Amino acid sequence: MTRPRINAGELARLLNAARQPVYVLDEDLTIVFLNRACHEWLGAAADDLLGRRCAYHSQPSIVGPDAVTAGLCPPPSVLCATAVPAVPSSGNASRLTKPWHTQDAVSATICFQPPEGPLIYRRVRFIPLGTAPGESIGLIAVVDAENLSEPPAEEVVPTAEAAPTELHEQIRRFRREAAGRYRVDRLLGHSPAMRRARRQIELAVGSRSSVLLVGPPGSGRQHAAATIHYAGDAEAAGSLVPLACSVLGAELISSTIAALATAQPLGAGRSTLVLSDVDQLAPDVQAELAAALIGRPFPFRLIATATQPLDELVRRGRFREDLAAALSTIVIELPPLAGRRGDILLLAQALVEENNAQGGKQVGGLSAEALDRLDAYAWPGNLDELARAMAEAHQRAGGPEIAVADLPERLHLAASAAAHPRRKEETIVLDEFLGRMERELIRRALARAKGNKAKAARLLGLTRPRLYRRMVQLGLAGE
Amino acid sequence: MPPTTTITTADREPPPETGAAARLIVCERTGHWAVALRRELADAGVRVYETRSIPDCWNMLAESPGSFLVVELTAANVEGLLHRLARRERDFPLARVAVVVDRALADHEWLLREAGAVHFTCSPRRLRPLAELACRHLAQVPAPQQSLAERVWAGLPWKEAGFRVQGSGLSCNDGSER
Numbered sequence: 001m002t003r004p005r006i007n008a009g010e011l012a013r014l015l016n017a018a019r020q021p022v023y024v025l026d027e028d029l030t031i032v033f034l035n036r037a038c039h040e041w042l043g044a045a046a047d048d049l050l051g052r053r054c055a056y057h058s059q060p061s062i063v064g065p066d067a068v069t070a071g072l073c074p075p076p077s078v079l080c081a082t083a084v085p086a087v088p089s090s091g092n093a094s095r096l097t098k099p100w101h102t103q104d105a106v107s108a109t110i111c112f113q114p115p116e117g118p119l120i121y122r123r124v125r126f127i128p129l130g131t132a133p134g135e136s137i138g139l140i141a142v143v144d145a146e147n148l149s150e151p152p153a154e155e156v157v158p159t160a161e162a163a164p165t166e167l168h169e170q171i172r173r174f175r176r177e178a179a180g181r182y183r184v185d186r187l188l189g190h191s192p193a194m195r196r197a198r199r200q201i202e203l204a205v206g207s208r209s210s211v212l213l214v215g216p217p218g219s220g221r222q223h224a225a226a227t228i229h230y231a232g233d234a235e236a237a238g239s240l241v242p243l244a245c246s247v248l249g250a251e252l253i254s255s256t257i258a259a260l261a262t263a264q265p266l267g268a269g270r271s272t273l274v275l276s277d278v279d280q281l282a283p284d285v286q287a288e289l290a291a292a293l294i295g296r297p298f299p300f301r302l303i304a305t306a307t308q309p310l311d312e313l314v315r316r317g318r319f320r321e322d323l324a325a326a327l328s329t330i331v332i333e334l335p336p337l338a339g340r341r342g343d344i345l346l347l348a349q350a351l352v353e354e355n356n357a358q359g360g361k362q363v364g365g366l367s368a369e370a371l372d373r374l375d376a377y378a379w380p381g382n383l384d385e386l387a388r389a390m391a392e393a394h395q396r397a398g399g400p401e402i403a404v405a406d407l408p409e410r411l412h413l414a415a416s417a418a419a420h421p422r423r424k425e426e427t428i429v430l431d432e433f434l435g436r437m438e439r440e441l442i443r444r445a446l447a448r449a450k451g452n453k454a455k456a457a458r459l460l461g462l463t464r465p466r467l468y469r470r471m472v473q474l475g476l477a478g479e
Numbered sequence: 480m481p482p483t484t485t486i487t488t489a490d491r492e493p494p495p496e497t498g499a500a501a502r503l504i505v506c507e508r509t510g511h512w513a514v515a516l517r518r519e520l521a522d523a524g525v526r527v528y529e530t531r532s533i534p535d536c537w538n539m540l541a542e543s544p545g546s547f548l549v550v551e552l553t554a555a556n557v558e559g560l561l562h563r564l565a566r567r568e569r570d571f572p573l574a575r576v577a578v579v580v581d582r583a584l585a586d587h588e589w590l591l592r593e594a595g596a597v598h599f600t601c602s603p604r605r606l607r608p609l610a611e612l613a614c615r616h617l618a619q620v621p622a623p624q625q626s627l628a629e630r631v632w633a634g635l636p637w638k639e640a641g642f643r644v645q646g647s648g649l650s651c652n653d654g655s656e657r
Contacts, residue, residue, distance in 0.1 A: 166554070171590055174561055181565070222568055240593045244575065247597065247615040252608050266589050387569045428628050437635065444637040459637075 021143040023072065027136055029054045031069065038143070042068060071112020074126050074139060109148065111169060119173075121148040171266050175230075175237075182227040187220070188350055191340035193333070197224075200332040205231045208270075210302040210327050212278075214309050215334030218382030221305040222276065224334060228303060229272040238271030238300075239263070246280040250288035257292050261299060272301040278327060279306035279313055283320075290323040302327060337379040337386060344386070348374055351390035352402065363397050369404040377411050439474045442467070499543040501573070501620040503613050504528045506536035507551035512579050515603035516549065519610035525617060533559050545573035545620035547613045552580040552587060564594040575616050577609055 015022050021038035023031055030053045034042075042049070048065040054073035055066075105127040111119055127140040184205065187198050204211045205228055213221040222242070229240045241260050243253055260271060281289065293302070304310075304327040311328065313319035337344065349365055356362050366374070370393070379385055389408050396406040441460065449455035457467040471477045503525050505513040513529050520527065530536040533556055540546050550560060560578075567574060577598040578591045588599045598612055 166557075167586055167590070170557055170561065170587075173558075174565075174590060174594065177565065218572060239589045241589065242592070242595065242597075244597045246619060247575065247612055249608070249611060249615075252598070252612065260589075263589055266593065381572075384569055384572045391570070433628060433631075437631070440632075441635060441637075444635070448637050 020145050023049075023141050023143075024138060025054060025074075025141065026138045029073065029139075031072070032138070037145070041143070068112055071110055071120075072141070073110075074106075074108060074124075074141070110143075111172075122146075123148065175266070178226065179230050182223065182230045184227055184231050187224065187227065188347055189340055189343035190346070191335065191343050193335035193340055194343060197332055197334055200330065201228060201231075204228045204330050204332065207330065208301060209329035210304070211330045211332060212310060212328045213303065213305045213332050213334060214307070215305075216307055216336045216382055218384035219334040219336055220383045221334055222274070223383075224332065225272075225274045225303045225305060229274075229301070239266045240272050240274065241300075242274040242276055244276050245285070246277045248285075250282075250285040253285060254288050254292055270301055271299070272303055275302070275304040275327070277306065278304040279308055279310060279319065281319075286320045286323055290320055290326070294322055294326050304328075337382045341375060344374055344379070345371055347383070347386060348390055351387055352394060355391055355394040361394065361397070363394055364401045366393075366402045367404060370402050370407055373404050373407055373411050373415060377414055435474065438470065439476060442471060442474065442476060500622060501545035501547065501617050502526070502528050502539070502543045503547050503549070503617065504530060504536055504539050505549045505551075506530045506533060507549075507579070508553065512549065512551055512603060512606075515606050516610060516613075519606045520614070523610070523614050525614060533563065537563060540571055540574055544571045547616045548574060548576045549609065549613070550576060550578055552578050552584055552591065554584065557584075557587065561590075561594050564591070564596065567595055573620055577612065579603075579609075 015033075016036040018035060018037060021041045022033075022035040023038050024033035026032050030051060031049050032051075034049060039047075049068060049072075052065055052069045054069045105125050107123060107125050109121055110124050111121045123144040125142045127142065128136060129138045129140065130136045184198060184202055187194070187201065189195070189198075201224055211225075211228060213224050215221050225242075226240060230237060239260065241256070243256060245253070248256070257273065260273065275289075309328075309331060310319050310324035314321045314324045337347075345366075348371070352363055352365055374386075374389075381388075389411065390402075392408050393402045393406040397403070398406075442456070445456040445459040446453070449459060453467060454464050457464045460467060462470070468477070503516075503520075505516060505527055507513065507529075508531065510529060513527050517527050528539060530539055533550065536548060536550065540548060550556075552560060564576060567576060575597045576595065577600070578587075578596040580587065580599070580601055582601045585601045591599055598609055600606065600609055
């Protein structure tokens, strides 16, 4: 029997001549071949891809070859259709053992983020390779030559099979946006208090200790908590789970913590539990939380936010000492905006540019008068209020910069109040007010009775003739 | 000319931006979550406002920024909801959002929680914790600063009408513009 001739060089020549990018994965999902079109498609990144294993994940800040291999990895729906991912006894946890060759080729959309520019989507046909039933040796991926502008419609409204892929993409997009939004360098300010806070946040990013963020509402406590979570090693970013302590009861807090402990985190690593407004916890909820968090291995990073340091509450007997200690390893104070007036103009400009970045209207900055008005305002709502004010002013601005008239009304009212003595007490003219109220009530009753005056009179506790007389007196008879 | 009382807020402490009183707003396609929620809230005296789209829901939220939203997650609105949740903390810091969802989308729980959802549930039969959460929220949200006239007017029975926010002050009109 003659041995069949195998010309691998000819096969490589054919694949390299193909217009479509083609890559081949072995049984461990390691890239073993990329054709010329694939090199051209992926650019410089392709040089480092051979021998790299594909992992299907959504870590936003991974860049370079690992980001590309994450994009090239077949979605789990493809692998589920063709393989199962782990046989621990084989000594190779990633070995794929289902009989791929008994399955048909599967099409899917892959997506990856190039170093510059928007996300790239392409359709790919994954062709499984097998040697015998139960053995699989790899996948050939044939990529469409053209990019898709967005995922195909059938994946946007997922079927049961497509849903995991869609969720994966949603997590990926959400995490990418979050990673851009929550960065230490976006915590702007030159004031000593803000510099200190930034240094402490950097310290917290590299630590696993619990963190307590203390500051008034609107001072950016949630933002700082998210920054600590996302700004660390992206590999270590698991789920971020905020719990609103002021409204969640003991049962909901305990059940959510228990569910988080057993849930599959969104990322590969450590999850973070953010206890918002922990100083508002009721005593029974404090006890429940202490039981859940203290004296047992706890797989999450803990971040709490409060309007005042917990040790003060402990001294006043309003907070459990053991829980306060467990939550306060690193205490970071976020200053009120009024306490760092020198930062307001910088923050305002940054917020204007943030609004520019949404697209649409482009505004250069604020006029000198508008800046004076910002500087004079007390900012009781802190950073959040400044952000809303800038969004409103940006929307109103009709010129190249925000004028003082574009600023929200409350800033003008506050300036006016500061410049003038208090006005006299509010007064009403009783007869006029009662007349308007009576007119309104009659209208409402008539509307409710669909114009039936007898029914409206009953609603008002009047006789029909008396209702009619009042309608005439109040000028409502013609309605 | 109809009498009009204009009350200025210039001499007050700048108020928190609470707008109209906080509401419980449900945003869903069919109304069955609202029905189930009303059942749970039967004794609480909380009115449930319904909307059928996320833009409508956020428009209502803009009128009463301290509201508690219950939003039904669907395959079609995930992206839109995530986008709005990402801005919720800044745009509507007093509001809270809970997500209700068909079991087919239950695996979105941790993504939605990460985006800021305060609660997530898949079952219309297990809405008691959500109802309690909403009641606690509505009890905590600061009431809008109102004058005596506004408070009296707000307490009138039947259909809401007659009060409009006009620029810096609040005007009490006689309904001639209806």
